[in-house]
Amino acid sequence: MGVQGKRVPRAVREQQMLDAAVATFARRGYRAASMDEIAEAAGVSKPLVYLYLNSKDELFTACIRREADALKAAVRAAVEPDAPADRQLWSGLLGFFEHTAAHPDGWTVLYSQARTVGEPFAAEVAVMRAEIVAFVTGLIAAAARDADCEAADQSLADREVAALAHALVGAAESLAGWNAGTTGPGRPSGKESAATLMNFAWSGLDNLMTGHRWTPSR
Amino acid sequence: MGVQGKRVPRAVREQQMLDAAVATFARRGYRAASMDEIAEAAGVSKPLVYLYLNSKDELFTACIRREADALKAAVRAAVEPDAPADRQLWSGLLGFFEHTAAHPDGWTVLYSQARTVGEPFAAEVAVMRAEIVAFVTGLIAAAARDADCEAADQSLADREVAALAHALVGAAESLAGWNAGTTGPGRPSGKESAATLMNFAWSGLDNLMTGHRWTPSR
Amino acid sequence: MGVQGKRVPRAVREQQMLDAAVATFARRGYRAASMDEIAEAAGVSKPLVYLYLNSKDELFTACIRREADALKAAVRAAVEPDAPADRQLWSGLLGFFEHTAAHPDGWTVLYSQARTVGEPFAAEVAVMRAEIVAFVTGLIAAAARDADCEAADQSLADREVAALAHALVGAAESLAGWNAGTTGPGRPSGKESAATLMNFAWSGLDNLMTGHRWTPSR
Amino acid sequence: MGVQGKRVPRAVREQQMLDAAVATFARRGYRAASMDEIAEAAGVSKPLVYLYLNSKDELFTACIRREADALKAAVRAAVEPDAPADRQLWSGLLGFFEHTAAHPDGWTVLYSQARTVGEPFAAEVAVMRAEIVAFVTGLIAAAARDADCEAADQSLADREVAALAHALVGAAESLAGWNAGTTGPGRPSGKESAATLMNFAWSGLDNLMTGHRWTPSR
DNA sequence: CATGAATGAGTCTTCATTCAT
DNA sequence: CATGAATGAAGACTCATTCAT
Numbered sequence: 061m062g063v064q065g066k067r068v069p070r071a072v073r074e075q076q077m078l079d080a081a082v083a084t085f086a087r088r089g090y091r092a093a094s095m096d097e098i099a100e101a102a103g104v105s106k107p108l109v110y111l112y113l114n115s116k117d118e119l120f121t122a123c124i125r126r127e128a129d130a131l132k133a134a135v136r137a138a139v140e141p142d143a144p145a146d147r148q149l150w151s152g153l154l155g156f157f158e159h160t161a162a163h164p165d166g167w168t169v170l171y172s173q174a175r176t177v178g179e180p181f182a183a184e185v186a187v188m189r190a191e192i193v194a195f196v197t198g199l200i201a202a203a204a205r206d207a208d209c210e211a212a213d214q215s216l217a218d219r220e221v222a223a224l225a226h227a228l229v230g231a232a233e234s235l236a237g238w239n240a241g242t243t244g245p246g247r248p249s250g251k252e253s254a255a256t257l258m259n260f261a262w263s264g265l266d267n268l269m270t271g272h273r274w275t276p277s278r
Numbered sequence: 279m280g281v282q283g284k285r286v287p288r289a290v291r292e293q294q295m296l297d298a299a300v301a302t303f304a305r306r307g308y309r310a311a312s313m314d315e316i317a318e319a320a321g322v323s324k325p326l327v328y329l330y331l332n333s334k335d336e337l338f339t340a341c342i343r344r345e346a347d348a349l350k351a352a353v354r355a356a357v358e359p360d361a362p363a364d365r366q367l368w369s370g371l372l373g374f375f376e377h378t379a380a381h382p383d384g385w386t387v388l389y390s391q392a393r394t395v396g397e398p399f400a401a402e403v404a405v406m407r408a409e410i411v412a413f414v415t416g417l418i419a420a421a422a423r424d425a426d427c428e429a430a431d432q433s434l435a436d437r438e439v440a441a442l443a444h445a446l447v448g449a450a451e452s453l454a455g456w457n458a459g460t461t462g463p464g465r466p467s468g469k470e471s472a473a474t475l476m477n478f479a480w481s482g483l484d485n486l487m488t489g490h491r492w493t494p495s496r
Numbered sequence: 497m498g499v500q501g502k503r504v505p506r507a508v509r510e511q512q513m514l515d516a517a518v519a520t521f522a523r524r525g526y527r528a529a530s531m532d533e534i535a536e537a538a539g540v541s542k543p544l545v546y547l548y549l550n551s552k553d554e555l556f557t558a559c560i561r562r563e564a565d566a567l568k569a570a571v572r573a574a575v576e577p578d579a580p581a582d583r584q585l586w587s588g589l590l591g592f593f594e595h596t597a598a599h600p601d602g603w604t605v606l607y608s609q610a611r612t613v614g615e616p617f618a619a620e621v622a623v624m625r626a627e628i629v630a631f632v633t634g635l636i637a638a639a640a641r642d643a644d645c646e647a648a649d650q651s652l653a654d655r656e657v658a659a660l661a662h663a664l665v666g667a668a669e670s671l672a673g674w675n676a677g678t679t680g681p682g683r684p685s686g687k688e689s690a691a692t693l694m695n696f697a698w699s700g701l702d703n704l705m706t707g708h709r710w711t712p713s714r
Numbered sequence: 715m716g717v718q719g720k721r722v723p724r725a726v727r728e729q730q731m732l733d734a735a736v737a738t739f740a741r742r743g744y745r746a747a748s749m750d751e752i753a754e755a756a757g758v759s760k761p762l763v764y765l766y767l768n769s770k771d772e773l774f775t776a777c778i779r780r781e782a783d784a785l786k787a788a789v790r791a792a793v794e795p796d797a798p799a800d801r802q803l804w805s806g807l808l809g810f811f812e813h814t815a816a817h818p819d820g821w822t823v824l825y826s827q828a829r830t831v832g833e834p835f836a837a838e839v840a841v842m843r844a845e846i847v848a849f850v851t852g853l854i855a856a857a858a859r860d861a862d863c864e865a866a867d868q869s870l871a872d873r874e875v876a877a878l879a880h881a882l883v884g885a886a887e888s889l890a891g892w893n894a895g896t897t898g899p900g901r902p903s904g905k906e907s908a909a910t911l912m913n914f915a916w917s918g919l920d921n922l923m924t925g926h927r928w929t930p931s932r
Numbered sequence: 933c934a935t936g937a938a939t940g941a942g943t944c945t946t947c948a949t950t951c952a953t
Numbered sequence: 954c955a956t957g958a959a960t961g962a963a964g965a966c967t968c969a970t971t972c973a974t
Contacts (some may be wrong), residue, residue, distance in 0.1 A: 089394055091309030095969060105935050107971080117967065146492070172394045176307055227474060230452035231445060238448065253491070256445060262492045263481030274364070274480045277495070285952065285958060313944065323960045328945065525830055527745030531948060541956050543950080552948065582928070608830045612743050659910060666888030667881060674884065691928070692881060698928045699917030710800070710909070710916040721937065721973065748964060759939045764966065 074112050077102045082123050086165035090177045117180065124174050124181060127166035128188040129244055134159035135192070145203035149196070150258055153232065157250035160236040171237055190228070197225040203265065228261050291332050295320045300341050304383035308338055308395045337397065342399060343391050345384035346406040353410070354376035363421035367414070370475055371450065373469035378454040389455055407447070415443040421483065446479050510548050513538045518559050522601035526556055526613045553616065559615060560610050563602035564624040571628070581639035585632070586694055589668065593686035596672040607673055623664070633661040636697070638714035654678060664697050728766050731756045736777050740819035744774055744831045749789070771834065778828050778835060781820035782842040788813035799857035801849070804912055807886065811904035814890040825891055843883070851879040858919065882915050 068076075080102035084093045097118060099106040113119040136216050140151045140156020160167040170188070174181045235253050248256075269274065288295075298320035300312045306494040323383070323478055331337040356373020357366045384416040392399045418439050433449065453471050466474075504512075516538035520529045531552055535542040551557040552578075575584045575589020594605040606624070610617045628635050671689050703709065722730075734756035738747045749770055752814065767773040792809020794804045814821040824842070828835045830891040854875050889907050902910075 176390045231449045232449035234452040258492045274476045612826045667885045670884035670888045694928045699921050703917050710912045
């Protein structure tokens with residue numbers, strides 16, 4: 061075992077362990093994944109995993125943090141800071157879908173596993189999600205202000221902007237979740253998914269700003 | 279243990295066990311939930327759970343089936359069969375959100391747990407989801423036909439209808455998921471959630487039929 | 497369940513239960529056989545088995561006693577009391593092999609299962625075996641006396657007669673055991689098995705009486 | 715627990731475990747022996763038993779294999795390869811009885827337990843038995859050829875040689891089985907048992923070759 | 933550093949046995 | 954009599970975790 065050369069620096073070994081752990085947690089779930097399995101997948105002995113990452117809980121937390129940071133960084137890197145707001149939203153969505161498509165295990169761990177295991181972990185993801193929602197809320201508000209310049213006086217309630225942002229993020233998550241579960245040629249590209257959501261978002265924004273609403277009373 | 283009187287008929291006991299199992303699986307997840315915990319929550323001894331439900335796998339499957347059937351029945355009962363399509367969709371969404379709000383554990387088991395545990399179970403949920411998507415697709419197509427009478431000649435591609443239905447169901451699931459995780463006064467009512475989604479759906483439908491689309495080139 | 501008419505008298509029911517128990521113990525062994533399985537095989541409910549036979553241990557003991565008594569009775573009935581000793585031995589062996597062939601489950605329970613389960617039961621079988629060995633010893637001694645009339649003065653030590661009887665019984669058991677495990681046309685008939693053993697016994701007897709013995713010194 | 719020092723190399727521990735398992739299986743039988751009991755008898759914790767031997771089934775199989783191999787090796791080592799056939803048979807029997815007497819638990823596991831538990835295990839023993847029968851058959855045939863030189867023309871049918879070998883092995887097993895169950899001064903020595911059987915075998919051989927047979931018609 | 937050896941605690945599952953109806 | 958309902962006790966097996974070398 062441990063075919064690869066010895067004396068690998070700690071930082072590298074840790075990343076290898078996290079890679080193996082993310083893959084294993086994604087495939088098996090938190091409880092079903094065993095430390096034996098993870099150590100073997102990482103090509104190291106089990107005590108070394110404990111030496112570096114202390115416990116299964118901390119290992120899982122480290123996975124969540126690393127994947128959450130990577131996702132946030134990917135989205136942040138994708139947006140063009142000085143473009144108009146709709147363009148920023150578009151590029152952010154694109155970055156999101158491309159990153160989740162490129163790292164399906166990471167997304168599975170964040171979205172499917174961490175949220176279903178219970179409290180120390182779900183909170184970790186909730187924080188990341190809150191950051192993303194806040195970012196999107198800002199963009200939508202900016203876009204609304206841009207549009208307002210022309211058709212003045214229509215003021216959009218904060219609450220409605222937040223609802224829109226929330227719905228948008230939820231839809232994006234759901235789409236990414238289904239993408240991660242889909243393989244083969246039927247899988248939508250990041251561009252397709254992003255375009256779908258932009259159409260939703262813009263329709264919703266338009267309707268909200270122009271006061272068009274569907275009502276049950278009809 | 280078992281404060282309530284003994285000698286309960288089998289059918290009743292089975293429902294008590296399923297109630298306890300759904301609650302426990304929702305709280306802990308499939309793997310972390312122990313049969314001891316479930317039996318105690320049901321107010322019976324563990325062997326009785328095995329006598330009636332055979333194994334943890336079968337118990338979980340029975341939970342999934344019961345909750346899936348209940349959800350489908352709730353949606354089916356909510357729609358008004360002879361109303362116009364948009365009204366049917368609205369009432370169906372309302373039934374969905376009210377049922378998931380009334381049975382958050384059931385929804386958690388279906389949506390969060392069953393899909394993350396792996397294959398025998400995920401397939402079970404996938405079937406239910408496919409039925410719901412098909413139902414929604416039919417309603418959207420009908421609504422599109424109704425609208426077409428006026429603004430003729432605009433024909434809506436099946437593929438786009440399906441995409442819309444899929445996105446709508448995904449958004450509903452995501453919303454219901456967040457609702458289930460939210461407690462207290464901030465939790466949106468079923469009516470609010472349904473209205474939000476109807477606005478989405480109607481905007482998307484309008485845009486698709488009138489050819490309005492957001493494009494990145496802009 | 498209980499397709500057959502109700503109100504069967506106790507004695508009959510008990511025999512049905514013992515039949516089912518013997519078959520089940522023979523197939524599965526004492527530990528692996530479950531009371532559920534036995535009750536179902538007997539076509540009665542489990543509490544009834546307990547009402548009549550009290551416990552698994554007592555049920556097994558009852559099986560052993562019934563089968564041991566039946567075997568002893570079969571051998572006893574087979575021997576012709578007033579025939580010469582060799583003829584008595586022959587008919588006894590024939591009775592033994594025909595009974596064990598006709599009741600293989602009973603023989604399996606006595607020979608394979610009861611002796612391997614441990615103490616309360618092994619003793620039961622040991623008693624039966626001791627009775628049979630004593631009976632055979634008597635016959636061999638008688639046969640030796642008959643032969644002595646002619647070639648006088650050769651006195652056969654009791655110890656050697658006993659050894660012969662023991663070996664004969666052991667060989668018979670072994671043969672019956674292998675017969676019970678064999679099915680199809682290759683299975684030796686009772687007559688064949690009995691004849692094989694008579695040849696052994698008579699050879700041994702001859703040798704012992706004439707002082708012919710094999711010795712390692714050669 | 716585990717009075718003896720810890721940190722024992724794996725190969726040694728495995729033998730300790732097999733020792734404990736053989737003793738426990740012999741005393742209690744396969745089903746009644748618990749892994750807890752075996753682990754305690756071996757002076758280790760239960761998980762270590764599983765780590766090294768995987769399951770109760772595999773542990774039992776390992777016991778059977780080890781004891782079967784040891785028995786075959788003991789017999790093989792006891793025979794003098796270049797001696798006359800009768801001498802070879804004698805020494806083989808002696809080796810068999812001395813080994814089974816020295817390792818009564820091993821013999822009990824092979825003869826009493828493994829054969830009564832059911833199929834994966836019974837087959838294992840059947841193979842060993844077949845090897846021994848074949849070995850004995852060869853020796854008897856050789857002895858018959860040696861004798862033939864003098865009293866020519868009497869040819870012994872293969873079928874009869876095989877029957878004799880089978881009976882001899884069966885008798886040896888039965889004797890060893892009773893020896894294993896007997897303790898104290900009454901227990902026959904290996905030499906006695908071997909001599910008894912050689913007399914049987916030689917008588918039978920003589921009778922077969924000279925055409926002397928006992929027949930019921932008298 | 934790295935690892936083979938070792939275990940306490942817990943999980944799923946089964947079974948002999950009883951009692952109220 | 955006969956049975957459906959119910960359980961205490963135990964057994965096979967796994968896992969996260971720790972040391973001694």
